[in-house]
Amino acid sequence: MRGGIKVADLREFLKGIDPPPHRERVEEIMNWIRNKYPDLEAEIKWNQPMFTDHGTFIIGISVSKKHVAVAPEGAAITHLEDDIGKAGYDYTKELIRIPWNRPIDYALLAKMVDFNIWDKADCSTFWRK
Secondary structure (H helix, E strand, O other), X not given: OOOOOOHHXXXXXXXXXXXXXXHHHHHHHHHHHHHHXXXXXXXXXXXXXXXXXXXXXXXXXXXXXXXXXXXXXXXXXXXXXXXXXXXXXXXXOOOEEEEOOOOOOHHHHHHHHHHHHHHOOOOOOOOOO
């Protein structure tokens, strides 16, 4: 796999997602990010896949029984709060919950990634300060 994730690490992460349609959905999201943003580095940290740019966090993915979550950091959520609400997703200060039975709003996902790449262009730390 491109972007830094060791294939064995990715397989191990994905293997832990059950049922299979949930696993496929997470893989679909990851593939979409990798294909749309080939310059981002894909990593697994804290047992979660995430994407970084020049060593700074851009977006992470996590799973629970009821949803897949994307975590773009609070600044991106605040910046896109209206769009998140229009998409009908539940969210907190740090993550957006996408129920397994709801479609992925890829335009919103792109806005999150684009915002973080732009906003963190000069960031020299992993997380925002």
